[in-house]
Amino acid sequence: MCALHEEDALRADWTEALRNRARDKLSHLSTQEMGLDLSRYGPTKQLDERLKGVASLPAGVIQASEAVGVVSDEKARSGTYFQMDTSAIIKNASVEGLEVMSLEDAFERIDLRPYYWNAVKVDKDGFTSVVELYGKGGYVVVAKKGRNIELPVQTCLFMRTNDLLQTPHNIIIAEEGSSVNIITGCTVMPEKAGLHIGVSEFYVGKRAKVTFTMVHSWTHDVHVRPRTGVMVDEGGTFISHYVNLNPLSSLQMYPVVRLNGRDAKTSISSLIVGFGRSEMDVGSEIEFNAPSTRGEIMSKSVSTQESTIYARGRLIANTDKVKGHLECRGIILNPKSKIHAVPELKGNAMDIELTHEASVGKLSQDQIYYLMSKGFSNDEATSLLVRGFMQTKIEGIPRSLEAMISSVTDMVAKKAVG
């Protein structure tokens, strides 16, 4: 199955074994098992154009990408990667110690063997296999040893062509002692349909720190399948936040963070808002593989209209002296919307501390009455409370990012409750 189109050219001799695994995976999968009919989607012709910066993009594209956090004033960014459909049209890095390139460039410039399909298995599922065999583009960001990249790096994966199959493979490498902060926005032109499969692999080196903020804005006819894996080495920190702004057809993602070195830390938060008939299956997993590792997952979901949200979370402690917390909170705003929270804790050692809190339901009637007694209508009280619920305090992120997350949160809250 899945003879989508011509396989992409071999990137390097050593990838042949990976390709075979991907082919093997796909040959055993039916469309039903994939859950999606991929034959509808295809790539588009590669663009040769290379733009200087975001400001050179057409106005409509700038407007749509600004909604997902892209700024055209690149002085406020230390680097930009912009992918239009399947072509990398902007790749800039403006500071020392930072490299921003496309995956294709990276194959020519660095040895990718330690990083390519090591944080996500190539044959994890049909979607990862499709990315290996038919993938185009994706960004590779490298923060060099000891470098503190202060301003954020922005990346944007933009879908312009109808029925596009967008398959970027992103690799983020923070070398020992470095820090980098990435804001990525994925979006689509209004009314377009498509399938976005993005593989992202993160390698957080010893005492390095990566902050990753992902903002999605799709349409009701886009299916989204991100596949993310993160490796965190000794003393490293990985912080991520995800938010979606608009309806989509279906979203399924389950990033896995592996804390592999002593004292590694992670904090994963997400704000999932179900609009329209969106079907969203979102979760995160943290594997504690070394002593003194710490991790938390904070998942917030708000389902409106006829949406369905699965909010998953899993903490797996594989060694002693680890501590993890999972918080999974969902608010249902409409009798036709659904939230299914699935928190899981797995202890494979004894001296561990894993905890979770989960709640799903309507807004507290006590709080609504309280605000109404202060003069707010039922709708105004609901809106205030939903916006309050959505506000997420993320420890350890720069102030500029905090402001950006707060304004994005306000925007999505307005859309959710008017």
Next chain:
Amino acid sequence: MSVGSGETVILMGPNGSGKSSLIHTIMGNPDYEMTRGDILFDGRSLNSMTTDQRARLGIGVSFQSPPKVSGIQLGKLLSEIHEKGGDKAVKADSYTELLRCSDLVGRDVNVGFSGGETKRGELLLLLAQRPLLSMIDEPDSGVDVESIQLVIRAIEELLKPRDSEPYDRPSALIVTHQGTIGKDLNVSRAYIMIDGRIACFGEAKAIVDLVMTRGFEECVRCMRRTR
């Protein structure tokens, strides 16, 4: 029971006698069902009005145990109330200072507040609302002496006529089971509630003195005699 324009009335009674329930019923809390009787405000029946309609008519509450509201800062709620048409002439900052709430406005409403902080926060919001009738539930319980003085000044402020409507004289209904607060405010009448009924009422000083010297047991006995 009635509270006149410009009047301050206190409602006393033992724990569990129904004082807070009365306040919730007047405010239209959906958890409380009114089976008979009528609640009138300025001649209009409130019975079929929602809580926010009652608030917009000019009724406000300072709750005894308000819910914690994560994600909404006190200062944010204060400015939202202002925008909604609280008294524009009112300077929120001066009230924040008056009630020593400067360190509270940046915190989520009632989350981790002490007893005194909760009361100060509630009164601050009430001042922003500027109701014609303020119902203040137990402003004097669980509060230190210094906070009591702040609470009294806030209540005095609530009772001042607004610049915009100088002929409306605000009133207050203060629930307390101590009565001492009545001494510091110009209270005209007091009611005593026992087992959900108004057992007695009269000139404030006489009622407060009676309760202070003989306790509510005397009211219960008196009620039995009159029945």
